[in-house]
Amino acid sequence: MKLxxxxxxxxxxxxxxxxxxxxxxxILGVITTASIALNRSFAAVDRFFSTHxxxxxxxxxxxxxxxxxxxxxISADAQTIYCWVPKYVIQPGDSDATAGNINTRRTPTITKTxxxxxxxxxxxxxANGPGGTSTNNSAVVYSISGKSILRTEDGVVTTVASSTDQxxxxxxxxxLANSGYLSTVVSFLPVFTxxxxxxxxxxxxxxxxxxxxxxxxGN
Amino acid sequence: xxxxxxxxxxxxIICAMGTILILSIIxxxxxxxxxxxxxxxxxQVSAWRNALAAAEAGADIAYAETRKTFTPxxxxxxxxxxSSPDSSVGPWTYTMPTPIGGSGNLLATATVDTLPVNNLxxxxxxxxxxxxxxxxxSRVSGLRRTGMDDTPARVGASFGLAGARGGGDSLVRKIxxxxxxxxxxxxxxxxxxxxxxxVPTDANGQPMAQVSRRIELVAVPILPTGRGAITTSGSxxxxxxAGVIDSFNSNNGPYDPTVAQxxxxxxxxxxxSRDGNVxxxxxxxxxxxxxxxxxxxxxxxxxxxxxxxxxxxxxxxxVVVSPQPAVTPxxxxxxxxxxxxxxxxxxxxxxxxxxxxxxxxxAPWYLYSQLKDVTINPVAVNSTPRxxxxxxxxxxxxxxxxxxxKGANVxxxxxxxxxxxxxxxxxxxxxxxxxxxIDGTTSTNHSASAHVQFYGVSPTAPATQTINLDANGKxxxxxxxxxxxxxxxxxxxxMMYGVVVCKSFYENGDCYFHYDKALANMLPPNDYRIASxxxxxx
Numbered sequence: 001m002k003l004x005x006x007x008x009x010x011x012x013x014x015x016x017x018x019x020x021x022x023x024x025x026x027i028l029g030v031i032t033t034a035s036i037a038l039n040r041s042f043a044a045v046d047r048f049f050s051t052h053x054x055x056x057x058x059x060x061x062x063x064x065x066x067x068x069x070x071x072x073x074i075s076a077d078a079q080t081i082y083c084w085v086p087k088y089v090i091q092p093g094d095s096d097a098t099a100g101n102i103n104t105r106r107t108p109t110i111t112k113t114x115x116x117x118x119x120x121x122x123x124x125x126x127a128n129g130p131g132g133t134s135t136n137n138s139a140v141v142y143s144i145s146g147k148s149i150l151r152t153e154d155g156v157v158t159t160v161a162s163s164t165d166q167x168x169x170x171x172x173x174x175x176l177a178n179s180g181y182l183s184t185v186v187s188f189l190p191v192f193t194x195x196x197x198x199x200x201x202x203x204x205x206x207x208x209x210x211x212x213x214x215x216x217x218g219n
Numbered sequence: 220x221x222x223x224x225x226x227x228x229x230x231x232i233i234c235a236m237g238t239i240l241i242l243s244i245i246x247x248x249x250x251x252x253x254x255x256x257x258x259x260x261x262x263q264v265s266a267w268r269n270a271l272a273a274a275e276a277g278a279d280i281a282y283a284e285t286r287k288t289f290t291p292x293x294x295x296x297x298x299x300x301x302s303s304p305d306s307s308v309g310p311w312t313y314t315m316p317t318p319i320g321g322s323g324n325l326l327a328t329a330t331v332d333t334l335p336v337n338n339l340x341x342x343x344x345x346x347x348x349x350x351x352x353x354x355x356x357s358r359v360s361g362l363r364r365t366g367m368d369d370t371p372a373r374v375g376a377s378f379g380l381a382g383a384r385g386g387g388d389s390l391v392r393k394i395x396x397x398x399x400x401x402x403x404x405x406x407x408x409x410x411x412x413x414x415x416x417x418v419p420t421d422a423n424g425q426p427m428a429q430v431s432r433r434i435e436l437v438a439v440p441i442l443p444t445g446r447g448a449i450t451t452s453g454s455x456x457x458x459x460x461a462g463v464i465d466s467f468n469s470n471n472g473p474y475d476p477t478v479a480q481x482x483x484x485x486x487x488x489x490x491x492s493r494d495g496n497v498x499x500x501x502x503x504x505x506x507x508x509x510x511x512x513x514x515x516x517x518x519x520x521x522x523x524x525x526x527x528x529x530x531x532x533x534x535x536x537x538v539v540v541s542p543q544p545a546v547t548p549x550x551x552x553x554x555x556x557x558x559x560x561x562x563x564x565x566x567x568x569x570x571x572x573x574x575x576x577x578x579x580x581x582a583p584w585y586l587y588s589q590l591k592d593v594t595i596n597p598v599a600v601n602s603t604p605r606x607x608x609x610x611x612x613x614x615x616x617x618x619x620x621x622x623x624x625k626g627a628n629v630x631x632x633x634x635x636x637x638x639x640x641x642x643x644x645x646x647x648x649x650x651x652x653x654x655x656x657i658d659g660t661t662s663t664n665h666s667a668s669a670h671v672q673f674y675g676v677s678p679t680a681p682a683t684q685t686i687n688l689d690a691n692g693k694x695x696x697x698x699x700x701x702x703x704x705x706x707x708x709x710x711x712x713x714m715m716y717g718v719v720v721c722k723s724f725y726e727n728g729d730c731y732f733h734y735d736k737a738l739a740n741m742l743p744p745n746d747y748r749i750a751s752x753x754x755x756x757x
Contacts, residue, residue: 042249104409117439119751213752
């Protein structure tokens with residue numbers, strides 16, 4: 001059997017080539033566009049989740065500190081929260097601190113005040129409240145600095161939410177009611193990237209209410 | 220036969236696979252991030268919050284045991300799950316026998332001990348103050364390898380045995396994936412017995428991540444007359460538009476009407492004037508715009524602070540008012556003969572074991588079917604009245620006239636109603652002053668109200684007692700009223716000093732009610748309440 005060589009060596013015509021290249025570019029363009037859109041969408045979802053995680057973190061921090069506060073106050077512009085929490089654990093620098101009792105729990109003393117029994121953990125007073133208010137509690141302050149929310153406990157600052165995830169704080173509206181609870185609204189504008197520019201979309205809002213357990217004076 | 224060799228050159232499949240690969244890489248990358256976030260928000264946050272619920276459940280169980288202290292026939296800290304090296308003095312430990320929670324992932328342990336007596340007020344050292352420490356533990360489900368979000372400030376490893384943690388989620392939600400960080404770092408909380416404790420393992424021997432939260436509560440006894448001016452288990456109505464409820468402390472002197480209004484600088488005993496608390500155990504609270512210098516609590520009302528209430532308002536406070544049992548003379552004590560119109564307590568009384576009436580324990584007992592037109596005198600030494608004590612049991616009603624002369628202390632236990640024309644009621648004792656006791660020592664009783672104490676024996680429900688105070692003009696009555704089964708009604712512009720504990724309180728006049736804080740410790744505690752809540756956030 002004789003092998004017959006394929007003699008057909010004709011190429012594509014110019015028209016065929018242009019059509020095929022054109023089709024290929026269209027398909028590639030579609031794929032590229034889809035990829036970019038998908039990437040952008042995923043990035044948006046990621047940022048949304050990140051935003052939500054930080055919202056939840058703020059609420060968790062606030063709830064924890066408000067619940068254990070003796071007193072909670074808000075600033076006039078509702079952007080700063082002051083919590084006075086009992087100094088439960090002996091820290092270096094406290095008036096009753098010794099070499100052997102750092103990081104141990106205090107035993108409270110009980111007195112009577114106009115509000116009934118008052119349980120005090122820290123025997124001394126210190127000027128650690130806003131405006132130098134003397135108190136025997138730890139001062140925990142929540143404040144907004146730029147695009148970050150800071151938590152400051154006795155001067156130690158922790159950033160509990162930041163702009164690294166492209167968060168834009170919109171409103172932190174806090175209302176302290178008479179009966180001793182803190183109702184908090186934390187809203188952020190997740191940032192989406194569109195045409196090379198950051199675009200703010202509809203904000204996400206988390207509501208929370210925490211009771212001051214120490215302020216509750218059951219009878 | 221001709222065989223053609225097909226052209227096998229091509230790139231379609233390669234292009235397709237490349238595209239899929241690129242998309243998969245993008246998708247996997249984002250999915251990984253999203254899964255981390257999802258794991259944090261749905262699993263770890265949930266577990267962290269549930270751990271507090273478990274801790275509070277353990278604390279609630281312990282608190283319920285402390286309240287058994289005043290429940291007849293009940294022995295606290297003896298139920299299922301409780302143990303103690305010495306059940307009479309504690310400490311007592313509770314271990315939840317079975318997990319709780321929707322998927323049985325929550326456990327709690329609680330330890331109860333009593334506060335050292337030196338940390339209490341001397342006057343309160345006869346009572347137990349309980350410290351409740353509770354640990355709630357929740358298992359953390361979800362993906363183990365996706366950790367927490369420490370985006371704000373990544374500062375090193377999150378879960379080390381030494382307790383080093385990051386700056387974001389791991390700082391607030393301290394999850395133990397392999398070892399208990401708290402025991403490793405703080406031992407029992409005070410640095411004792413530090414050790415490495417692994418988290419529990421599942422059926423496959425894999426560690427089950429968990430999160431623990433620790434809270435400490437202090438339960439203090441409730442003094443029935445120490446809560447405020449007026450305590451009801453039901454409704455409250457009043458005070459009139461020109462009425463006032465405030466407080467003072469007779470140990471610091473007589474009532475001063477200018478103190479409550481304050482001043483600049485504040486008067487010395489200003490703080491004593493703002494405890495005219497009203498504790499309403501029902502949802503019916505009617506304010507007639509009289510001023511209340513104190514806090515108001517209700518159990519379900521929709522009251523708000525206004526310019527008439529100078530304290531706080533809490534509408535979520537249940538009230539426990541213990542019934543007043545019938546009282547008879549204790550063993551070795553018998554009633555005095557007859558029901559005299561004038562009581563002159565005898566010295567060296569054989570009906571009281573030969574004792575003189577120098578204390579409540581040595582007070583003579585008198586029995587009446589109705590108390591009306593009665594005068595009570597003290598023992599006098601050299602014509603000077605001395606502090607003298609008298610018990611009266613009334614199996615019926617109380618009516619005026621009633622005269623309690625200076626120096627006489629009287630406790631009146633009655634089963635019927637009280638109908639008192641206040642202008643015909645006389646308490647000769649004076650707030651802020653103290654007489655000598657029979658033995659010549661100086662009395663510490665500076666309260667006129669403490670000298671006259673009314674105890675209404677609680678009727679069997681649904682029966683109700685009625686206390687009716689009626690006035691012409693502006694008469695004064697100083698007394699302690701513990702009438703838990705009574706509807707207390709005040710008509711007219713009465714000047715009341717003392718304290719009232721009743722079923723319901725109604726006053727339709729411009730009554731002035733001055734709560735004497737010296738009465739706070741007149742009755743023993745009947746319940747416990749939580750006075751402090753702290754969380755160990757280490």
